[in-house]
Amino acid sequence: MQVPSQEAALRAPAQPRPVAAPVKPSLVGMTRQQLRDSLAALDVPERELRMRVGQLWHWIYLSGARDFDVMTTIGKGLRARLAEAYTLARPEVVTEQVSRDGTRKWLMRMPSTGPFDKGAEIECVYIPEVDRGTLCVSSQVGCTLNCSFCHTGTQKLVRNLTAAEIVAQVMVARDRLGDWPGESPPEGAFVPSDGGRFVSNIVLMGMGEPLYNFDNVKAAMDVVCDNEGLGIGRRRITLSTSGVVPMIPRAGAEIGCMLAISLHAVRDDLRDVLVPLNKKYPIAELLEACRNYPGVSNAKRITFEYVMLKGVNDSEEDARALVRLLKGIPAKINLIPFNPWPGTRYECSDWETIERFSQIVFDAGYASPVRTPRGRDILAACGQLKSETEKLRARARMMLESGIGAEGMFSAAE
Secondary structure (H helix, E strand, O other): OOOOOHHHHHHOOOOOOOOOOOOOOEOOOOOHHHHHHHHHOOOOOHHHHHHHHHHHHHHHHHOOOOOHHHOOOOOHHHHHHHHHHOEOOOOEEEEEEEOOOOOEEEEEEOOOOOOOOOOOEEEEEEEEOOOOEEEEOOOEEOOOOOOOOOOHHHOOOOEEOOHHHHHHHHHHHHHHHOOOOOOOOOOOOOOOOOOOOOOOEEEEOOOOOHHHHHHHHHHHHHHHHOOOOOOOOHHHEEEEEOOOHHHHHHHHHHHOOEEEEEOOOOOHHHHHHHOHHHHOOOHHHHHHHHHOOOOOEOOEOEEEEEEEEOOOOOOHHHHHHHHHHOOOOOEEEEEEEOOOOOOOOOOEOOHHHHHHHHHHHHHOOOEOOEOOOOOHHHOOOOOOOOHHHHHHHHHHHHHHHOOOOHHHHHHHHO
């Protein structure tokens, strides 16, 4: 058998590479303008665009449609063209975990944007309570802030989520909870006693810093708040920031939601360690921005989040200093028992210490609820998103590279 020379091989025509089918974009999560542009791309007449956008908006965001065929107010011809060019795909739910307390955590994989994009992964958490159902939404894949007490903060930032990807988390939650007209909840799910929506409140407290992805967060909240669709009011949306001071006034003026500040310390030297962003925007600048937050009042108080770390920030003097710092700001203080995670150097404050701290703040005239830890058994609690998933995957890769199969991985984990 004659082996072709290197020169002959170079002269040989290259074998065509398989061409991946183009990825059809999803309409789910799009703004009204984006839906309009998508319809215009299908040569829908200008005079029809406003009506067609309204129809799509109704079907996607009010009815939760998953198939173009159910959109009976739209003609068959346009439905077929829509199905040929677009999808109604949501992020894929890779895993779902349900806590003993009813909290649900979803690991979601976003639809790929091309043949070489596997789709970003984020986590989203649903927290049922007696009078509300709160969805904790992510705004970035990973995080840049490196807060020393936060497990999620140990992950590198991959990218910002698009507005559509932020909205899509709400859509997936409603899908999984049966929270659309005519649908039923899964067995054991929280059912609102007033007959209202399962997802009634949104907190931008998931992965990432929302004010570092301002434009996409704003566009997403505009979609979420639209009364002709998802219809979640701005007073039921809370944006949590670690203190990106220059963006706080814009958040109040342009998003208009409730504001939460991840404070966690009353001294700059300590906050520099706990929340390194403080080195750029120290406490005094942060609190000045809070005093000037558009619309702040006793009816629209700012929430200050304060994680309780044993022997670090939980003394009675810290409590009194916190009261002095917040003087003049309509505020509520959420005291958060620390959620320990493997490798952390911090411990949760003793319960008696938390109660004393809370009482000092309460006696000064501030609401000081102690946040009940939720979803700890599925690592859905504050500061734990996606970290365990990443750890398990890294362990699996290590075992495979070492020649250990799945059985070995689980025995090693034990």
